Amino acid sequence: MYIIDISCLRGPNYWSIKHTNLVVMKLDLEQLEDFPTNKISGFYERLQALLPSLDNHECSEGHRGGFFLRVQEGTWMGHVIEHIALEIQTLAGIDVGFGRTRGTGQPGVYNVVFAYQDEQAGIYAARCAVAIAEALVRGCSYNVAVAIDELRRIYETNRLGPSTSAIVSACTRRGIPHIRLNADSYVQLGYGAAQQRIQAAVTGRTSSIAVELAADKSDTKQALSAAGIPVPFGAVVSSEEGLEAVLREIDFPLVVKPLDGNHGRGVTTNIQNVPDLFDAFLNAKRHSEQVVIEQFITGNDYRLLVINYRLYAAAWRLPAMIVGNGYNTIRELIDEVNRDPRRGEGHQNVLTKIDVDLVMLNMLAERQLTLESPLPAGERLFLKDTANLSTGGTAIDVTDELHPEIAFMAERAARAIGLDICGIDLIADDIRRPLEASGASVIEVNAGPGLRMHTHPSEGKPRDVGGAIAEMLFPTKAVSQEMPSPGKFMGVPTTVGRIPLIAVTGTNGKTTTTRLLAHIYKQTGRCVGFTTTEGVYIGNHRVEAGDCTGPASARNVLCDTSVEVAVLECARGGMLRAGLAFDQCDVGVVTNVAADHLGLRDIHSLEDMAHVKAIVPESVRPDGYAVLNADNDHTYAIRERVRCQVALFSRQPGSERVQTHCATGGVAAVCDNGFITIIRGSERIEVEHVRMIPLTFGGKCPFMIENALAATLAAFCQGVSINLIAQGLRTFEPSDENTPGRMNIFLFQHFSVLVDYAHNPHGLSALGEFIHQTDATHRVGILTGVGDRRDEDLLALGKIAGAVFDEVIVRLDKDVRGRDPMGLVDLVRQGVWSADPSKPVSVIPDELAALNYAIQNAQPGSLIVHLTEQIEQTITIIKEYKKQDERYGLPLEVV
Numbered sequence: 001m002y003i004i005d006i007s008c009l010r011g012p013n014y015w016s017i018k019h020t021n022l023v024v025m026k027l028d029l030e031q032l033e034d035f036p037t038n039k040i041s042g043f044y045e046r047l048q049a050l051l052p053s054l055d056n057h058e059c060s061e062g063h064r065g066g067f068f069l070r071v072q073e074g075t076w077m078g079h080v081i082e083h084i085a086l087e088i089q090t091l092a093g094i095d096v097g098f099g100r101t102r103g104t105g106q107p108g109v110y111n112v113v114f115a116y117q118d119e120q121a122g123i124y125a126a127r128c129a130v131a132i133a134e135a136l137v138r139g140c141s142y143n144v145a146v147a148i149d150e151l152r153r154i155y156e157t158n159r160l161g162p163s164t165s166a167i168v169s170a171c172t173r174r175g176i177p178h179i180r181l182n183a184d185s186y187v188q189l190g191y192g193a194a195q196q197r198i199q200a201a202v203t204g205r206t207s208s209i210a211v212e213l214a215a216d217k218s219d220t221k222q223a224l225s226a227a228g229i230p231v232p233f234g235a236v237v238s239s240e241e242g243l244e245a246v247l248r249e250i251d252f253p254l255v256v257k258p259l260d261g262n263h264g265r266g267v268t269t270n271i272q273n274v275p276d277l278f279d280a281f282l283n284a285k286r287h288s289e290q291v292v293i294e295q296f297i298t299g300n301d302y303r304l305l306v307i308n309y310r311l312y313a314a315a316w317r318l319p320a321m322i323v324g325n326g327y328n329t330i331r332e333l334i335d336e337v338n339r340d341p342r343r344g345e346g347h348q349n350v351l352t353k354i355d356v357d358l359v360m361l362n363m364l365a366e367r368q369l370t371l372e373s374p375l376p377a378g379e380r381l382f383l384k385d386t387a388n389l390s391t392g393g394t395a396i397d398v399t400d401e402l403h404p405e406i407a408f409m410a411e412r413a414a415r416a417i418g419l420d421i422c423g424i425d426l427i428a429d430d431i432r433r434p435l436e437a438s439g440a441s442v443i444e445v446n447a448g449p450g451l452r453m454h455t456h457p458s459e460g461k462p463r464d465v466g467g468a469i470a471e472m473l474f475p476t477k478a479v480s481q482e483m484p485s486p487g488k489f490m491g492v493p494t495t496v497g498r499i500p501l502i503a504v505t506g507t508n509g510k511t512t513t514t515r516l517l518a519h520i521y522k523q524t525g526r527c528v529g530f531t532t533t534e535g536v537y538i539g540n541h542r543v544e545a546g547d548c549t550g551p552a553s554a555r556n557v558l559c560d561t562s563v564e565v566a567v568l569e570c571a572r573g574g575m576l577r578a579g580l581a582f583d584q585c586d587v588g589v590v591t592n593v594a595a596d597h598l599g600l601r602d603i604h605s606l607e608d609m610a611h612v613k614a615i616v617p618e619s620v621r622p623d624g625y626a627v628l629n630a631d632n633d634h635t636y637a638i639r640e641r642v643r644c645q646v647a648l649f650s651r652q653p654g655s656e657r658v659q660t661h662c663a664t665g666g667v668a669a670v671c672d673n674g675f676i677t678i679i680r681g682s683e684r685i686e687v688e689h690v691r692m693i694p695l696t697f698g699g700k701c702p703f704m705i706e707n708a709l710a711a712t713l714a715a716f717c718q719g720v721s722i723n724l725i726a727q728g729l730r731t732f733e734p735s736d737e738n739t740p741g742r743m744n745i746f747l748f749q750h751f752s753v754l755v756d757y758a759h760n761p762h763g764l765s766a767l768g769e770f771i772h773q774t775d776a777t778h779r780v781g782i783l784t785g786v787g788d789r790r791d792e793d794l795l796a797l798g799k800i801a802g803a804v805f806d807e808v809i810v811r812l813d814k815d816v817r818g819r820d821p822m823g824l825v826d827l828v829r830q831g832v833w834s835a836d837p838s839k840p841v842s843v844i845p846d847e848l849a850a851l852n853y854a855i856q857n858a859q860p861g862s863l864i865v866h867l868t869e870q871i872e873q874t875i876t877i878i879k880e881y882k883k884q885d886e887r888y889g890l891p892l893e894v895v
Contacts, residue, residue, distance in 0.1 A: 006023065013579035027109070030108060086114050158426060258284045258783065298429075325377050525722060675690070752776070781865045
């Protein structure tokens with residue numbers, strides 16, 4: 001066996017709309033294709049012994065032990081590897097369950113697909129699963145425990161921390177999407193202009209002044225004291241001389257801590273004498289130039305969490321501790337505590353493992369103990385001098401016990417500092433009593449406080465503080481939750497954390513439809529971000545050049561805080577390679593499904609391609625619309641796959657499919673009596689006459705009418721008014737700026753040049769409908785076949801060219817994608833001659849040289865149709881020729 005390729009999908013995809021995080025491993029079984037599991041001696045027994053927990057996998061049998069039954073009866077190794085990859089992730093504590101394995105059409109080659117939570121862990125699981133299967137086939141040993149430990153380490157290293165995860169999970173429950181912006185805790189919640197950003201428990205709304213104030217313990221105490229909030233008396237020093245001066249004003253016991261420290265680092269408490277004070281001072285100096293010296297307040301240690309200036313949670317914090325049993329040593333008791341599955345390294349788990357450090361050793365020495373000392377039964381021993389969870393402490397929820405007066409004080413403290421999310425460290429004897437009687441004193445205020453002590457307390461009731469933060473960032477009553485009615489544009493995000501999102505796919509026409517839709521939306525006054533094969537556009541500016549129809553470019557639009565509406569062209573390649581960039585859209589448009597890119601990435605038939613294109617409409621939210629071409633059989637059939645509402649468009653006013661659809665109250669768009677017309681049930685709304693829509697070239701270009709219908713219907717379904725749609729249709733001019741490489745016509749004095757991107761039989765056939773309507777006396781086509789297309793596609797392209805043009809010039813793309821160049825030319829030429837054996841065919845491999853030749857030899861009244869790969873260079877050359885034509889009346893060579 002060997003792995004051909006591994007990729008990670010991150011959104012709705014070909015394999016699943018619901019399961020968005022999937023590893024796709026293309027695997028060649030080689031000789032094992034001839035050996036299902038029941039033909040490999042001892043395989044079942046070795047698998048069962050190595051991974052007995054696979055008995056939990058029901059597989060297609062639908063009952064416990066179903067997978068093992070399949071192995072006994074005989075299944076192929078790709079299927080086994082899928083289940084191993086899922087199981088080792090589960091054993092590593094990673095919650096996954098979805099998987100499937102399918103043949104690619106090539107003997108012995110399979111796509112093994114399974115869920116992941118972390119990409120690196122998923123890829124590691126894929127490689128491990130193959131290695132485990134190979135070991136089982138050969139009868140070799142394999143240390144699964146080591147692999148699972150490494151898998152767990154990778155996952156724990158990469159996954160979101162508990163505070164970030166609490167907020168993200170709360171937003172996910174409310175239908176608010178998220179995008180992880182780095183490898184740590186920087187996360188975007190929502191899309192475009194509706195987004196908020198967080199970094200752990202710091203939000204984009206958190207005041208930087210407040211964060212700096214909270215970091216300066218001296219200024220914090222001053223602000224709290226001025227507000228009448230009790231704080232311990234103390235001072236800030238930076239030298240040993242200053243320390244001596246403080247001792248004249250404050251009595252022992254004392255606390256020493258860095259002025260701008262966090263997580264308890266450099267803090268020493270309950271200092272009783274001068275030598276210990278100086279040692280603590282030097283320890284704190286390692287973390288901060290200035291050091292806080294203050295009274296040590298006795299009592300219990302509490303953390304109060306204030307969100308949006310309301311008290312949401314309170315926890316009683318206890319330092320890391322052990323309880324003796326009379327015979328185990330302190331070291332053994334620590335090890336026992338650390339075996340608690342809730343404990344992990346750092347902040348990743350609910351609790352943190354207790355580490356042996358100098359602070360612990362000093363505390364033990366003060367009590368004349370060592371790590372090897374036994375601890376009497378029932379004796380409780382604190383091992384740290386702070387109660388931070390990061391040093392192994394525990395937390396008990398006491399929110400319901402908190403006295404209202406203390407809660408009010410905490411809210412005032414948060415306001416005094418100005419923190420939207422504020423962790424207040426409080427020392428008090430009894431928080432059930434009023435403020436003064438409790439002996440409460442605020443010892444610290446924290447920006448970006450940890451949330452796990454509240455979401456996963458060691459004891460007591462968990463608090464949904466992530467939900468409270470989500471509500472603060474995305475108030476449920478701030479924005480309407482309803483989709484706009486068709487034709488009634490609301491001008492605001494349609495749901496909390498989201499912007500209107502329209503996705504466009506199809507074999508041909510998707511770029512023009514996308515651009516037209518974006519232009520229509522601009523009539524609403526909103527900032528539109530859109531992606532096309534020419535680049536990423538924000539408003540009226542291209543911010544990224546190139547083919548930007550994949551998920552990375554779509555994500556750039558969705559991350560832009562100025563974007564109020566997103567219109568995203570979604571190409572086949574990006575969807576197969578990585579899935580969609582978004583979890584759902586409001587409207588999904590499929591322009592058509594035709595033969596192109598077949599035979600690539602295991603897509604072999606039109607049915608397969610329709611499945612790919614259906615990813616977009618299948619991702620539409622239930623109350624949104626799938627906008628489908630009723631004139632295209634494969635596109636029309638997609639309506640059976642979607643869970644949303646359906647809207648149909650057709651060039652035929654009497655389309656039986658449209659009439660049936662509208663008879664039951666459906667929405668559609670047709671071209672009727674020359675008008676782009678919306679049909680809603682029995683209602684008919686004329687939007688604009690095609691002669692008034694520049695994109696249709698006076699109504700002579702049928703496929704552009706189709707694009708206008710699709711864009712009109714999509715905008716209408718999203719709620720854009722008829723007047724604004726008509727305005728957009730009238731004002732969108734086809735040109736090399738608005739629609740580069742799409743029906744760009746350049747008129748010379750004695751001939752004309754048409755530049756288009758048509759590169760497949762369906763596209764050229766549609767273009768031919770327009771070309772046949774022109775009054776050109778001689779039609780010249782410059783075209784090529786794309787190198788990675790099937791032979792039959794190249795022959796079909798040539799055959800259509802032979803029927804459309806009077807003369808054909810065959811050129812080559814810069815990248816022939818592994819094809820023999822002359823073999824490619826021969827196939828196109830054969831196709832041309834199959835339509836007309838006498839058709840003149842020239843071969844000029846260089847695209848721009850072919851264009852130069854055609855223009856220099858243009859006959860009066862001729863139409864040169866240049867089907868281009870190099871759009872910008874082509875347009876530049878033609879414009880230079882036009883300048884010369886206007887100046888001299890005779891084109892000269894342009895290099």
